[in-house]
Every structure is written in C-alpha cells, then in structure tokens.
Amino acid sequence: MSLPSQDHEFLPPYRLLLGPGPSLVHPRVLHALTQPLIGHLDPLFLDLMNDIQTLLRAAFQTNHEFTIALSGTGSAGMEAVIANLIEPGDRALVGVNGVFGTRLAAMVERQGGVPLRIDAPWGNIIPLEAVQEQLARSAPVKAVVLVHAETSTGVRQPLEDVGALCRAHGALLIVDAVTSLGGIPVEVDAWGIDACYSGTQKCLSCPPGLAPLTMSPRAMEAIRRRRTPCHSWYLDLALIAEYWNDRSRAYHHTAPISMLYGLREALRLVQAEGREARFARHRLNSEALLAGLDTLGMRALPSAEHRLPMLTCVTLPDRITDAAVRAQLLQDYGIEIGGGLGPLRGTVWRIGLMGESSRQAHVLTLLGALEEIVVQHGLPVQAGRAVQAAVDIYTGSRSTTRRSA
Amino acid sequence: MSLPSQDHEFLPPYRLLLGPGPSLVHPRVLHALTQPLIGHLDPLFLDLMNDIQTLLRAAFQTNHEFTIALSGTGSAGMEAVIANLIEPGDRALVGVNGVFGTRLAAMVERQGGVPLRIDAPWGNIIPLEAVQEQLARSAPVKAVVLVHAETSTGVRQPLEDVGALCRAHGALLIVDAVTSLGGIPVEVDAWGIDACYSGTQKCLSCPPGLAPLTMSPRAMEAIRRRRTPCHSWYLDLALIAEYWNDRSRAYHHTAPISMLYGLREALRLVQAEGREARFARHRLNSEALLAGLDTLGMRALPSAEHRLPMLTCVTLPDRITDAAVRAQLLQDYGIEIGGGLGPLRGTVWRIGLMGESSRQAHVLTLLGALEEIVVQHGLPVQAGRAVQAAVDIYTGSRSTTRRSA
Numbered sequence: 021m022s023l024p025s026q027d028h029e030f031l032p033p034y035r036l037l038l039g040p041g042p043s044l045v046h047p048r049v050l051h052a053l054t055q056p057l058i059g060h061l062d063p064l065f066l067d068l069m070n071d072i073q074t075l076l077r078a079a080f081q082t083n084h085e086f087t088i089a090l091s092g093t094g095s096a097g098m099e100a101v102i103a104n105l106i107e108p109g110d111r112a113l114v115g116v117n118g119v120f121g122t123r124l125a126a127m128v129e130r131q132g133g134v135p136l137r138i139d140a141p142w143g144n145i146i147p148l149e150a151v152q153e154q155l156a157r158s159a160p161v162k163a164v165v166l167v168h169a170e171t172s173t174g175v176r177q178p179l180e181d182v183g184a185l186c187r188a189h190g191a192l193l194i195v196d197a198v199t200s201l202g203g204i205p206v207e208v209d210a211w212g213i214d215a216c217y218s219g220t221q222k223c224l225s226c227p228p229g230l231a232p233l234t235m236s237p238r239a240m241e242a243i244r245r246r247r248t249p250c251h252s253w254y255l256d257l258a259l260i261a262e263y264w265n266d267r268s269r270a271y272h273h274t275a276p277i278s279m280l281y282g283l284r285e286a287l288r289l290v291q292a293e294g295r296e297a298r299f300a301r302h303r304l305n306s307e308a309l310l311a312g313l314d315t316l317g318m319r320a321l322p323s324a325e326h327r328l329p330m331l332t333c334v335t336l337p338d339r340i341t342d343a344a345v346r347a348q349l350l351q352d353y354g355i356e357i358g359g360g361l362g363p364l365r366g367t368v369w370r371i372g373l374m375g376e377s378s379r380q381a382h383v384l385t386l387l388g389a390l391e392e393i394v395v396q397h398g399l400p401v402q403a404g405r406a407v408q409a410a411v412d413i414y415t416g417s418r419s420t421t422r423r424s425a
Numbered sequence: 426m427s428l429p430s431q432d433h434e435f436l437p438p439y440r441l442l443l444g445p446g447p448s449l450v451h452p453r454v455l456h457a458l459t460q461p462l463i464g465h466l467d468p469l470f471l472d473l474m475n476d477i478q479t480l481l482r483a484a485f486q487t488n489h490e491f492t493i494a495l496s497g498t499g500s501a502g503m504e505a506v507i508a509n510l511i512e513p514g515d516r517a518l519v520g521v522n523g524v525f526g527t528r529l530a531a532m533v534e535r536q537g538g539v540p541l542r543i544d545a546p547w548g549n550i551i552p553l554e555a556v557q558e559q560l561a562r563s564a565p566v567k568a569v570v571l572v573h574a575e576t577s578t579g580v581r582q583p584l585e586d587v588g589a590l591c592r593a594h595g596a597l598l599i600v601d602a603v604t605s606l607g608g609i610p611v612e613v614d615a616w617g618i619d620a621c622y623s624g625t626q627k628c629l630s631c632p633p634g635l636a637p638l639t640m641s642p643r644a645m646e647a648i649r650r651r652r653t654p655c656h657s658w659y660l661d662l663a664l665i666a667e668y669w670n671d672r673s674r675a676y677h678h679t680a681p682i683s684m685l686y687g688l689r690e691a692l693r694l695v696q697a698e699g700r701e702a703r704f705a706r707h708r709l710n711s712e713a714l715l716a717g718l719d720t721l722g723m724r725a726l727p728s729a730e731h732r733l734p735m736l737t738c739v740t741l742p743d744r745i746t747d748a749a750v751r752a753q754l755l756q757d758y759g760i761e762i763g764g765g766l767g768p769l770r771g772t773v774w775r776i777g778l779m780g781e782s783s784r785q786a787h788v789l790t791l792l793g794a795l796e797e798i799v800v801q802h803g804l805p806v807q808a809g810r811a812v813q814a815a816v817d818i819y820t821g822s823r824s825t826t827r828r829s830a
Contacts, residue, residue: 026476026696030689032463042462042682053458053683057447057632058437059761071431091634092497092659095678099659127658221679227462229496229634229681251656253532254497254504271766273500274446274626276634278458279684284435291431356464361676 035350036377038386039358040171040331041199042221042228043374045286049226052285053278060275068284069275070266075287079201079224080216080234082208088264089283090231090255091276094198094219097231099127100255101194101215102165104243108132110162113154113191115146119172119361120196124165131251136161142364143173143321143333148181155189162242163192163214169200171222172361174333174370175322176204183212192239198222201232202290203302203330203374214239220279223302223330225375226286229279302329305378308413309371310334312387312406316394321368330374333360335367339399342366345390353389383410440755441782443791444763445576445736446604447626447633448779450691454631457690458683465680473689474680475671480692484606484629485621485639487613493669494688495636495660496681499603499624502636504532505660506599506620507570509648513537515567518559518596520551524577524766525601529570536656541566547769548578548726548738553586560594567647568597568619574605576627577766579738579775580727581609588617597644603627606637607695608707608735608779619644625684628707628735630780631691634684707734710783713818714776715739717792717811721799726773735779738765740772744804747771750795758794788815 037044058065069088076087090097102124106112110133114125117140125135136158138150146166155161164186166177179195186193192214197206203223208216214236221228235243235257243250243258250256254273262270290298306329310320317337320327336342342359346369349355358370373383387406394401442449463470474493481492495502507529511517515538519530522545530540541563543555551571560566569591571582584600591598597619602611608628613621619641626633640648640662648655648663655661659678667675695703711734715725722742725732741747747764751774754760763775778788792811799806 025472026480026689026693029693030457030460030473030476030686032460032469032473032686034461035463035467037462037464039464041679042464045462050459050461050683052435054455055435055437056439056455057442057450057626058440059442059444059447060633062440062755062761064437067430068435071435075431092501093678093681096497096659099657103656123658130654130656130658219679221462221682227681227683228465228679229684249535251508251535252504253528253535254501254660273498274624274633276498276632276684277447277626278455278632278687279634279681281435281437282683284431288431288434350467356467 034354036355036382036385038371038373038377038382039356040370040372041219041374043223043225043372044376045225045227046289046376048289049282049286052281055281057277060277061269061271065277066266066269068280069264072280072284072287073264075284075291076232076234079232079287079290080206080208081210082234084208084234084236086240086261087234088260089280090233091273092231093228094217094231096255097217097219097233098124098196100233100257101217102127103131103252103255104250104257105163105192105194105215105239106131106133107246107248110134111136111158111160112163112165113138113151113158113161114165115140115167115177117144117146117173117175118142118167118170120167120170124167124196143175145175145177145326151182152185155185155191159189161189161191163194165194167196168206169197169328169331171199171331171370172364173321174328174331176326176328179211187212192242199328199331202298204299204328208234220283220286223375224286224290226283227279229276230283302373302378304417305373305380305383306330306332308380308410309373309383309387311413312383312410315405315409316390316401317399330372330378332371332373333368334371336369337399339397340394342369345393345397348393349389355386355389380414439759441760441787441790443776443778443782443787444761445775445777446624446779448628448630448777449781450630450632451694451781453694454687454691457686460686462682465682466674466676470682471671471674473685474669477685477689477692478669480689480696481637481639484637484692484695485611485613486615487639489613489639489641491645491666492639493665494685495638496678497636498633499622499636501660502622502624502638503529503601505638505662506622507532508536508657508660509655509662510568510597510599510620510644511536511538512651512653515539516541516563516565517568517570518543518556518563518566519570520545520572520582522549522551522578522580523547523572523575525572525575529572529601548580550580550582550731553583556587557590560590560596564594566594566596568599570599572601573611574602574733574736576604576736577769578726579733579736581731581733584616592617597647604733604736607703609704609733613639625688625691628780629691629695631688632684634681635688707778707783709822710778710785710788711735711737713785713815714778714788716818717788717815720810720814721795721806735777735783737776737778738773739776741774742804744802745799750798750802753798754794760791760794785819
C-alpha cells in the first residue's frame with residue numbers, strides 16, 4: 021500500500037471561516053483541547069461535567085436538570101430528540117421552510133412517526149396562525165417541531181408565543197437552536213421549550229463534535245412513559261441522563277473528553293462576554309455586512325424583521341457566478357463563505373458571522389475582497405463603496421453609543 | 426446563577442491512564458488538535474479524509490472502499506453497524522460472554538431484530554462449534570456478531586475460521602474491534618469480516634470521539650437492499666458513504682474536524698511504528714505485567730491462549746478491597762486502572778496497556794505502586810518481588826533478542 025500524502029504532517033492554512041459553520045475558534049479553546057486526558061469516570065471529570073451543565077443552563081436560559089452535551093454533532097442532537105420523543109404512530113407538526121425542517125420531517129418518519137408538515141416558502145417564517153390551525157385540526161399532536169435559525173435561508177423563527185399554544189394542546193415544543201445559541205436570545209424556560217438542541221461549531225465557536233441539549237421535565241416524562249424502547253441505544257436519553265446525573269453517574273459510553281475540555285472553555289468565553297454584549301456584537305456586524313453587500317447588489321433573502329444576524333443569506337446579482345467567485349475567495353483570500361442548498365443552490369450565498377467569526381475586521385476584509393472580485397467580473401460597482409458603507413455603520417454605532425452614554 | 430468552579434481554567438492533573446480506555450495520547454496527537462479549523466467541505470479537508478481512509482485501511486488490513494471514521498465514539502460504531510445491517514425480523518447470532526456482547530444483543534433487539542444468543546461464561550471465548558451448530562440450526566441468519574476483544578473480561582475471541590463459516594451459511598460477519606485495533610492483528614480481508622468497527626481511545630491512542638469503521642461490498646449491498654429505511658439518519662451509512670466517497674462528497678453532517686486532525690496523526694504514529702513492532706510491544710509489556718501481578722496473588726481471568734495483551738483482567742486476592750485500593754492508586758500515585766463490570770464488579774481489575782500506555786516504565790511504576798499498597802493492606806508479599814518479576818521478563822526478552830539477532 022503506498023502512503024504518499026500521509027508521510028507528512030497535516031498543516032492546514034489559515035482560513036477566515038465566514039460560512040455557515042464551523043466558525044473560528046478562540047486560541048484558548050484550542051489550547052484546552054491539549055490538556056492531558058483523564059478518565060471519563062475520574063472524580064475530576066465528573067466535576068467538569070457539572071461545570072458544563074451549569075454553563076449550558078446559562079446559555080439556554082433554563083433550569084432544566086437534563087442539560088448536557090451529547091457525544092455527536094448538532095445532527096446527533098436533532099436525531100436524539102426526535103428518536104426519544106417520537107414513537108411509532110405519533111403525530112408531529114413540523115415547520116418546513118428550509119433544509120433543516122425538511123430533515124426533521126424525514127427523521128420523524130424514520131422513527132415511525134407521522135410528520136404533519138407546515139410548509140412555507142424558503143426565506144419565510146412558519147406563521148404562528150398556521151401552527152395554531154394545524155394543532156386545532158390534527159389533535160392529538162405529540163410535538164411541534166420548529167427551527168429557530170434556519171441555516172439554509174437565514175430566517176429567524178419567532179418562538180415567543182408557541183410554547184403556550186403547545187401546552188394548550190398537550191403538545192411538546194421541540195426547537196432546533198443549532199445556529200442561534202450564543203448569537204441571539206434562546207430562552208428555553210421563558211418560551212416554554214421542551215427539547216432544545218444546538219451544535220458547538222456555530223455561535224459557541226468550539227470545534228464541531230458535540231451537541232448541547234436540554235430537555236424539560238415534561239419531555240423526560242414522555243421518554244419514561246414510552247410504549248416502545250427507543251430504537252437508538254447510543255442516543256437513548258434515559259440512559260444518558262443516568263451518566264450525567266451526579267447522583268448516579270452510571271457508565272454509558274466513553275465521553276469525548278478532549279472535546280468537552282474545549283466546550284467548557286468556549287462556554288466560559290461566552291459567559292465572560294455577557295449575553296447582551298454578545299448579541300449586540302452579532303447584530304452590529306451583520307448590519308454592517310449587509311450595508312456593504314447592498315452596494316454590490318446583494319439583498320437579504322428574509323425580511324428585515326426575521327433576518328438572522330449570524331447567518332446572512334443574500335441573493336446574487338445576475339452577473340455573479342456563484343462557484344467561481346467562492347473558489348476565488350477561498351484561493352486568493354483564504355476566505356470561506358457558503359453557497360446555497362437545495363432549491364437555492366447557485367442563487368444565494370450564506371455568509372456566517374458566528375461567535376469568533378463575527379468581528380468588524382472580518383466584515384471589512386470580506387467586503388474588500390468581494391469588491392475586488394466583482395469588479396474583476398465586470399460588475400458596475402464603485403471600488404471602495406462596500407467597505408465604506410460598512411464603516412459608516414460602525415461609525416454611526418459609535419456615535420450613537422456616545423450620545424446615549 | 427452562581428458559577429463558582431467555572432471561574433477558573435480547567436487544569437487536569439497528569440494521570441497515568443492504565444484503565445480500559447482512554448489510553449495516554451502522544452503529544453503530537455494533542456498538538457494536531459490545535460491546528461486551525463478549515464471547513465468540512467474545503468478541498469484540503471477532503472484530502473485529509475482521503476488520508477484517513479488510506480491509513481485506516483492499513484490498520485484494518487482491508488481494501489474495502491467504505492473505510493471511514495464515524496462521528497461518534499466506539500458505541501456509535503457498534504450502533505451504526507447494527508442499525509444499518511439488522512432490519513425488523515432479521516435474525517442475528519450474537520456471542521455473549523461479557524458486557525459488549527450483551528449490549529450488541531440489546532441493540533439487535535432495539536432494531537426489531539431477533540438476537541440468537543450464544544452465551545459463554547465471562548472470561549471464556551465463544552466456541553467455533555457453538556457458532557457452527559447455531560448457524561446450521563437457525564437458518565436463515567442475517568449476521569453473526571462477535572466481540573474480538575471483550576473489554577469487560579480481557580478475552581481474545583479467535584476469528585480466523587468464522588468468516589468462511591458465515592459465507593457458507595449466507596450470513597454477514599460483524600466484529601467489534603474497539604479494543605483490539607492497533608494492539609493485536611485485526612485482519613478484516615483475510616478473515617472475511619463484513620463489518621468491523623473500533624474506537625479511537627484504546628490502542629490507537631487518540632482521544633475518544635470517533636469510531637473507525639469498515640464495511641465490505643457485501644455489507645454495503647445488504648444496506649442498499651434494505652426493505653425498510655434505517656431508523657437512524659445520523660448513522661445512515663448509505664448517506665455517510667456519499668460524503669466520504671471522493672466522487673460525490675455529498676454533505677451529510679459537519680464532521681468533527683479537530684478530532685479528525687488528531688486521528689490522522691495518531692494513525693501516522695501507528696504506521697510509523699510498524700505492525701509487528703507494535704504488536705510485540707503490547708505482548709511483552711503485558712507478559713511483564715502479569716508476571717509481576719502473579720507475585721501479588723493476582724491471576725488472569727482468561728486462559729493463557731485467549732488472553733488480550735492490551736487489557737489484563739485479573740482476579741483479586743481475598744484481602745484486597747477493590748474500590749479502596751483503586752482510589753488510593755488514583756489519589757497517591759495518579760494511576761487509573763479499571764474495576765470489574767456487571768457480575769465481575771468488586772472481584773477483578775482491568776488493567777489497560779493500550780497504545781501509548783503500553784510502556785515498560787508504566788508497567789514498573791504500576792507494579793511498584795501496587796506492591797506498596799498491598800503491603801500497607803497487610804498482604805504477605807515480599808517488597809520488590811513484583812517489580813523484579815517484570816524486570817526479569819524484560820531482561821529475558823532482551824537476551825532472547827540478542828541470541829536470535
């Protein structure tokens with residue numbers, strides 16, 4: 021067997037990660053990964069698990085006891101919630117307005133559940149009235165499933181009033197917060213969310229590999245009352261609860277120790293910055309980015325009211341060829357942005373300003389690079405305008421801050 | 426919310442990891458974890474995936490195209506194989522002689538399959554004749570499932586002749602190589618194994634979080650011919666094959682990028698040492714350990730013929746109190762060893778000499794510490810004898826090497 025390329029160390033170049041995730045990771049988090057390993061049943065490791073639970077409860081704004089980091093990526097979090105809460109024959113109302121709603125409906129089906137889809141055009145939200153109407157029409161419904169931040173379209177789903185509606189109809193509320201957690205408010209308790217999962221490689225700015233997850237007592241009760249065992253042993257949350265519960269600590273599987281070191285440090289950084297400051301930073305950088313993109317003829321797909329600050333999905337002007345420009349950005353500038361998925365392939369870009377990636381310097385760098393490239397591609401744009409538009413936003417924000425201070 | 430212990434950095438102490446995993450990790454592997462992240466669809470990342478596939482094929486001794494690292498721990502590898510190959514109603518013959526065989530039978534059941542258990546006492550192997558007999562009696566059998574290295578008992582299951590038997594009966598051969606891969610020969614092609622999974626935190630000496638996995642064309646064909654969709658989307662190997670296949674690279678989920686950096690480096694270290702040298706190192710250190718333990722009245726649970734070199738399971742003399750001695754080892758010496766599981770709780774120890782943990786220095790350190798502790802506990806042992814017995818093995822080995830050189 022010839023092993024040519026493995027003969028040398030893998031030394032990846034520095035990439036400015038401005039796609040839909042992974043985001044940039046703070047050096048303190050990378051450093052935490054190199055701490056010496058201790059056993060997954062070591063008393064000190066159990067302390068670390070407790071720390072992570074406390075920090076995750078703060079991030080999710082919840083008091084739910086079952087708040088953990090699952091040993092898989094965000095998609096494993098999605099599957100764990102569906103596989104544990106949806107039994108054969110259960111009806112689940114699923115909002116489908118992008119890739120991740122589509123995937124959730126497919127997962128409900130794989131568990132033998134019946135997905136009742138509420139479809140909305142990609143780029144739109146799922147209207148509360150449609151949820152209300154379907155809930156009334158389709159009783160009994162086991163769960164309502166909504167994507168808070170649809171990473172394929174950049175849409176923010178309003179959630180403030182869904183929890184009460186679900187409770188009124190005896191349904192659980194399941195929320196995908198993969199892209200939102202750590203970038204915009206996710207209020208698990210205030211909004212009455214029963215199951216909420218996220219990923220580490222978006223606004224938490226940790227490498228991918230873990231899924232933060234919180235479950236309400238109602239959701240855990242639904243698991244205890246299952247008529248059939250969960251198909252998954254690896255993601256069986258009743259068993260996993262016994263490992264994370266510091267009264268039992270029953271061995272389930274070997275936790276991804278180094279990744280948990282990293283997550284603890286990433287959550288400490290989130291905590292240290294403070295919620296309001298972090299959310300404001302994500303909003304401001306997104307506003308500046310969009311002002312710059314606007315001068316290049318790129319418009320946000322979602323309406324202003326429902327636009328995500330950490331994931332800007334813009335439609336492309338006719339003369340921009342998607343793949344060619346993204347390849348040039350990567351090759352000449354080392355900048356990664358994301359293309360469109362599914363029906364949006366080739367017609368939109370998805371630019372992520374998540375966690376450590378959401379910085380003024382990155383916005384200005386990206387806009388400068390884009391200006392240069394679109395001028396080369398013959399678009400009639402005036403060099404310097406995009407960066408200037410962003411700078412104006414930052415300047416305005418500083419003077420506003422001064423005035424209000 | 427008060428966050429006392431999270432206010433400071435997590436600085437784990439150095440532990441000498443001589444339990445059933447995780448094992449010690451080489452500094453080069455820890456360093457690889459800190460490389461800057463690149464996107465999971467970046468052309469350079471796809472090169473890295475190719476490298477890992479090539480290195481894993483060498484580790485598994487296979488040419489199977491589907492040879493990957495799954496985004497979960499070894500237990501996720503176990504679940505992926507069972508969930509993809511066992512459909513409702515399928516009969517699977519499962520060898521049960523420890524914790525992991527028991528878990529496999531439970532997983533078959535969760536998929537709606539029918540586990541036909543071949544039970545053997547913990548510490549014994551599953552006899553080939555029993556497999557043969559059951560296969561003949563229970564046709565049709567979809568798969569035979571065996572644990573190569575039973576981590577709960579230290580038993581090595583012989584596998585050389587099972588593959589041909591399975592083929593003769595039209596059954597797939599599924600093998601758990603979580604603890605064996607990288608420490609003793611695992612010959613996927615020569616032994617006719619159709620599905621083989623492992624973990625990273627045992628003899629590969631990488632942090633936990635990934636499951637190396639290889640599937641034969643027959644196994645992939647069985648997946649393509651499924652009558653029902655796999656319950657799991659996250660572990661659906663037909664979809665995962667499309668991401669790892671360098672002709673399609675269809676996005677499935679965000680790969681655990683940093684962990685894959687680490688695995689590539691760990692596999693390079695395995696490759697550099699060479700198979701025979703690595704296996705010989707594991708054998709020698711295990712022999713020395715057992716010689717020392719023998720002087721303390723501790724005997725291997727499995728027969729000499731079927732004893733695993735990387736996991737030594739020994740029965741304890743009457744006067745040794747399991748938990749107290751292990752706690753003292755951890756607290757006074759920073760050494761972790763494992764206790765017994767299930768029916769063996771309190772009566773055996775499981776000492777791991779896996780990958781980087783399998784070193785002469787660690788064997789001598791552990792024996793010295795144990796001697797000291799058992800003397801304190803009043804056992805009539807002569808100080809220095811255990812270490813001397815191990816040293817004799819090392820000396821003998823060196824003179825043998827000299828004579829044969």
